[in-house]
Amino acid sequence: MRYLLDTCTFLFATTEPELLGKEVRNLFDDYDNEFCISIETVRELIIAFKNKGLKFRECQYSEDIIHTIKNVLNITILPVKEEHMQTFATLDINVNQDHRDPSDHVIIAHAITNKMPLISCDRKFQFYTKQGLDLISYRRGG
Numbered sequence: 001m002r003y004l005l006d007t008c009t010f011l012f013a014t015t016e017p018e019l020l021g022k023e024v025r026n027l028f029d030d031y032d033n034e035f036c037i038s039i040e041t042v043r044e045l046i047i048a049f050k051n052k053g054l055k056f057r058e059c060q061y062s063e064d065i066i067h068t069i070k071n072v073l074n075i076t077i078l079p080v081k082e083e084h085m086q087t088f089a090t091l092d093i094n095v096n097q098d099h100r101d102p103s104d105h106v107i108i109a110h111a112i113t114n115k116m117p118l119i120s121c122d123r124k125f126q127f128y129t130k131q132g133l134d135l136i137s138y139r140r141g142g
Helices: 007-015 022-029 039-051 064-072 082-090 102-114 123-131
Strands: 002-005 034-038 076-078 118-120 135-137
Touching: 002 007, 002 102, 007 034, 007 039, 007 118, 022 135, 034 039, 034 102, 039 064, 039 076, 039 102, 064 076, 082 102, 102 118, 102 123, 123 135
Parallel strands: 002 034, 002 118, 034 076, 118 135
Antiparallel strands: none
């Protein structure tokens, strides 16, 4: 099965897997599963690496991030295409919980368009299940 990881889930999986919760850790233990991230997540990671000091043991420079994701961590990077932007354009935004993060919305649109389960601990994502998001939600450390 193919799964899309949101940015926090990707970070937990690669740095603090105990925060993923048992159900999600079990998914990672199944070698038949394929894990993917949106190129939008890569953009967020590069910005965090450059601006906030995000550290990857395998990366000395921001240019190393893509190679590390693909070749060291064996995670597929999915491009954002026109059809993803069409879904993004029609997405109702969760204004009740002030969820205005455009990167989250691109990742959600990516999951909906590709009909992939999205793994996230973000409680605001539940709102998007009414729009077709297949969400695997977990509590950090739960």
